[in-house]
Amino acid sequence: MPVKVTFIHPDGSREAQFAPVGDSVMDCALDNGVAGIAAQCGGGCTCSTCHCYVESPWFEILSPQIEDERELLTYVEDRKDNSRLTCQIFLTEELDGIEVRIPPRDWT
Numbered sequence: 633m634p635v636k637v638t639f640i641h642p643d644g645s646r647e648a649q650f651a652p653v654g655d656s657v658m659d660c661a662l663d664n665g666v667a668g669i670a671a672q673c674g675g676g677c678t679c680s681t682c683h684c685y686v687e688s689p690w691f692e693i694l695s696p697q698i699e700d701e702r703e704l705l706t707y708v709e710d711r712k713d714n715s716r717l718t719c720q721i722f723l724t725e726e727l728d729g730i731e732v733r734i735p736p737r738d739w740t
């Protein structure tokens with residue numbers, strides 16, 4: 633059963649996509665051509681170009697950040713309390729319906 637991921641673009645428009653359990657939110661974005669998630673390092677947790685804000689109630693049930701993600705997010709200019717790197721969010725059935733907000737990017 634695919635997991636539904638809704639991407640909310642900076643203009644407020646919503647884009648629903650689907651990906652299998654085990655894929656990352658970044659995989660879901662790249663596989664479906666979602667604008668605003670460059671993912672330049674391909675999920676290696678070294679670039680932060682997959683940064684998004686995760687809406688409640690999903691933010692609260694995400695797996696804890698690994699040290700690399702926590703450190704990388706400290707360098708993200710538009711970081712908020714609900715910032716995460718989408719390459720580090722791996723889809724589970726529990727996350728079906730997750731909503732992630734894409735920050736405005738100057739490279740899109």
Ligand code: FES
Nearest residue numbers: 673675679680719
């Ligand atoms: S894709 Fe580079 S940090 Fe997530």
